[in-house]
Structures are given as structure tokens and as C-alpha cells.
Amino acid sequence: MNKDNTTYVNCPTCQKQVVWSKDSPYRPFCSKRCQLIDLGDWATEEHRIADKDITEQDLWSEEDLTDFAGKH
Numbered sequence: 779m780n781k782d783n784t785t786y787v788n789c790p791t792c793q794k795q796v797v798w799s800k801d802s803p804y805r806p807f808c809s810k811r812c813q814l815i816d817l818g819d820w821a822t823e824e825h826r827i828a829d830k831d832i833t834e835q836d837l838w839s840e841e842d843l844t845d846f847a848g849k850h
């Protein structure tokens with residue numbers, strides 16, 4: 779029970795608990811990285827230069843994302 783009415787959410791990317799407040803600018807994500815991963819921008823940034831011909835979908839299958847999240 780939260781007597782102080784603090785709201786917690788789970789980061790959609792890594793499931794880490796995040797305090798829902800102005801102290802968490804990336805909520806409901808725990809960090810900017812998790813936010814970017816969810817949006818797909820992270821993969822785009824990392825691979826844009828090296829793998830121009832590979833689509834984002836090819837780089838990040840659902841299985842890859844699940845594996846990544848599990849390592850936290």
C-alpha cells in the first residue's frame with residue numbers, strides 16, 4: 779500500500795518500477811534508452827550507418843527485444 783499516494787508504473791521495455799512523477803521525465807519508461815528502444819529509434823540510431831539496407835524490423839525481431847529486456 780502506498781500511503782503517500784505515490785504511483786508506480788512498470789517500464790514497458792525492461793519492466794523496472796518507475797515512480798510516476800516529475801522526477802521521471804521518461805515515464806512510463808525508466809530511462810531515455812528504454813523509451814527509444816520502444817519507439818524503435820534506438821535501433822535506427824545504432825545501425826543506420828553500418829546497415830543501411832537492413833530494415834528496422836529485420837534488426838529487431840520480437841524475440842531479440844525480449845532477450846534484451848531479460849538481461850536487465
Ligand SMILES: [Zn+2]
Pocket residue numbers: 789790791792793794807808809812
Ligand atoms: Zn526500462
